[in-house]
Amino acid sequence: MKNCLKLIPAIVMFLYSQQSVAQQTDETSLTENSDTTISNYSAFQRSLSLAGVLQTRYVASFTKNVDVNGKNFDTSTNGITNTFLVKRARVMLKANVNDHFSANVLVNLADFNGDPSNKVLENAYIKYSLNKHFNVQAGQFRPFFGIEDAIAVDIIRTLDFSNQYYAFAKNGWQSFQIGLSIFGTIDQKGRVRYFGGVYNGNNKNAATDNDNTKNFYGRLEVNAARDFTIAVNGSTGSLANSGTGSALGGDFTARIPLSKGFFLLLMGEYKNGTNFVTYNSVTPALNPELHNYRMQGFYFFPTLRYEYKHPRVRALELSCRYEYFDQDYINNSNPQQTFIPNLSLIFADNFYAALQMGVSIDLFKNQIPLTSTYNHNLGYLQLQIRI
Numbered sequence: 001m002k003n004c005l006k007l008i009p010a011i012v013m014f015l016y017s018q019q020s021v022a023q024q025t026d027e028t029s030l031t032e033n034s035d036t037t038i039s040n041y042s043a044f045q046r047s048l049s050l051a052g053v054l055q056t057r058y059v060a061s062f063t064k065n066v067d068v069n070g071k072n073f074d075t076s077t078n079g080i081t082n083t084f085l086v087k088r089a090r091v092m093l094k095a096n097v098n099d100h101f102s103a104n105v106l107v108n109l110a111d112f113n114g115d116p117s118n119k120v121l122e123n124a125y126i127k128y129s130l131n132k133h134f135n136v137q138a139g140q141f142r143p144f145f146g147i148e149d150a151i152a153v154d155i156i157r158t159l160d161f162s163n164q165y166y167a168f169a170k171n172g173w174q175s176f177q178i179g180l181s182i183f184g185t186i187d188q189k190g191r192v193r194y195f196g197g198v199y200n201g202n203n204k205n206a207a208t209d210n211d212n213t214k215n216f217y218g219r220l221e222v223n224a225a226r227d228f229t230i231a232v233n234g235s236t237g238s239l240a241n242s243g244t245g246s247a248l249g250g251d252f253t254a255r256i257p258l259s260k261g262f263f264l265l266l267m268g269e270y271k272n273g274t275n276f277v278t279y280n281s282v283t284p285a286l287n288p289e290l291h292n293y294r295m296q297g298f299y300f301f302p303t304l305r306y307e308y309k310h311p312r313v314r315a316l317e318l319s320c321r322y323e324y325f326d327q328d329y330i331n332n333s334n335p336q337q338t339f340i341p342n343l344s345l346i347f348a349d350n351f352y353a354a355l356q357m358g359v360s361i362d363l364f365k366n367q368i369p370l371t372s373t374y375n376h377n378l379g380y381l382q383l384q385i386r387i
Contacts (some may be wrong), residue, residue: 011154026122044098050387053154055088055110062359063375070362072374086110090154091387092123093309102127104141106153120207121155122176133184140178140204144195144219145233147251148267154386155351157303157317158342159360163325164271164297171276171295172201173247174241179214180378195219201237213238228257238276243290245274263305265317270298292298297325317344337363356382 038044059068060082066072067079089109096102106123125139142149148165169175179199186192200206201215215237224230233249249271256264272294279293303319319342326335342358360378367374 007282011148041098041100045096047096047099049094050092051094051385052091052218053088053153053384054086054090055156055382055384055385056084056086058082058084058381059378059380062377062379066374066376068378070374070376070378071368071372071373072367072376074370086113087160087382089246090383092154100129101362102129118203121205130182132190133186134182135184136180136182138180140176141181142176142198143174143179143181143199143217143235144216145174145235145247146249146271147231147253147267150221153271156384157344157351158301158319158321158340158356159358159380159382162268162269162297162299162321162323163336163338164295164299164323166277167295167297167325167327168247168271168273169203171239171273172203173235173271173273174219176204176213177201178204178206191223193221195221202341210239211241213244229253233271235273240276240280242276242280245276245290247273248273249273261307261309263307265303265305267301267303270296272296292330293328294330295325295327296329297323299323313345313347314349315346317346318342319344334363334366335365336373350386352386354384356380356384 061068061070061079065075065079067081068083071079073079087110090106091109092104092106094102094104103126104119104123107120108122109120109246111119121140123139123141125137125141127135127137129135141155145168146165148161165174177199179197181195181197181199183195184193186194196218199211201213202210203377215235217233217235217237219231219233221229221231230252231250233247233251235247236244237247238244249269251269252266252366254264254266256266258264260348273296274290275293275295278295279288279290282288282293299321300323301319301321303317306316308315319340321338321340321342323338324335325338326333329335339361340358341358345355347353347355359378360380362377363375364373
C-alpha cells in the first residue's frame with residue numbers, strides 16, 4: 001500500500017506533462033486559430049481531389065429500318081439497330097491552391113471512341129473566389145445559360161441532355177466555351193444569384209476565336225419560395241463572321257413533398273436563339289437575313305421520387321421528360337417532339353450508382369426518309385457510376 005501511495009505523485013506529474021505537450025501550438029501549421037495570425041496563405045487549405053463519372057449503356061432501336069442513331073436506312077442495307085457503348089468516361093481533377101485560388105480539369109475519355117478532334121478536354125479553368133458574392137473563372141467552362149449548365153456534368157437523371165441543349169451548344173450559346181465569367185450571390189442568404197461573362201463562342205478546344213466578336217451572357221436566379229427557383233437568361237454573340245445574334249430563355253425548378261418518402265421534382269425550360277449553323281449553311285447569293293434564322297423549344301421534366309432508404313437501394317425515380325423543339329421555325333419549321341419515360345434505381349446517394357431504363361420516342365411533323373429526321377423509338381438500359 002505504501003508503495004502504491006509513493007507512485008501517485010509520479011503518475012500525476014506524468015499526466016500533467018502529457019497535457020502540456022498536447023496543448024503546445026504547432027508553429028508550422030497554416031490552420032487559423034485564436035492564437036495565430038496567418039502571415040502566408042500560399043498553401044492555406046491546399047488540397048487535391050479526383051472525381052468523375054462512368055456511363056455505359058445498351059441501346060436498341062424499336063423502329064423498323066432505323067439505326068441506333070435515329071437515322072432511317074434503306075432496306076437494301078443493314079443498319080446497326082442495337083449496341084453496347086460507353087457514352088461518358090469523365091475524369092475530373094480539382095486542385096485548391098489556397099482558400100481563394102483553384103483549378104479544374106475535366107476530360108471525357110469516351111471521346112476517343114470516335115474522332116477526338118476538338119473533343120476530350122471539357123473543363124480547363126482557373127477560379128478565384130473572394131467570397132460567396134464574387135467569384136471569377138477563366139479558361140474553358142460551361143457558361144451558366146439554363147438549368148442543364150447549372151447542374152453538375154456528372155448528374156444525369158434521364159437518357160441524356162435535351163435536344164435544345166445540343167442545338168444551342170453547336171451554335172455557341174451553351175456547353176463548353178473559352179472565356180471569362182463571374183458569379184455569386186447578391187443577398188446575404190443566397191436567395192438571389194447572378195451569373196455573367198464573355199467568351200469566344202466557337203465551342204471547346206479551338207485554338208483561337210473564329211471572328212472578332214465575343215459572346216456576352218447573363219443569368220439571374222431567384223429562390224421565389226422554399227424549394228422553388230426561377231431564372232432568366234440573355235446572351236448576344238456571333239459564329240464565324242455571321243453577324244451578331246441573340247438568345248434568351250427562362251426556367252424553373254421545384255421540389256414538392258407529397259407524403260412520407262415521396263417527392264415531386266419539377267423542371268421546365270424555354271429558350272429562343274439565333275441558329276448560326278443553319279444561317280451559315282445557306283448560299284450567300286440568296287442574301288439570307290440572320291434574324292430569320294432562329295430556333296426555339298421548351299421541355300417539361302416531372303420526376304416522382306421515392307426515398308426508399310434501404311441500405312442497398314436508396315431511392316427510386318419515375319420520370320417522363322417532354323420536349324418540343326424547332327430548329328428553324330421561321331423559314332423551314334419542322335418541330336420535333338420527344339418523350340422519354342424513365343425509371344431510375346439509385347443504389348448510392350446523390351446518384352453515385354444508378355441503373356436507368358426507358359424509351360426515347362421522337363416524332364417529327366414532317367419526316368425525311370434516309371435521314372435522322374424520321375420518327376423513331378429507342379430503348380435503353382443505362383448504368384452510371386460517379387467516382
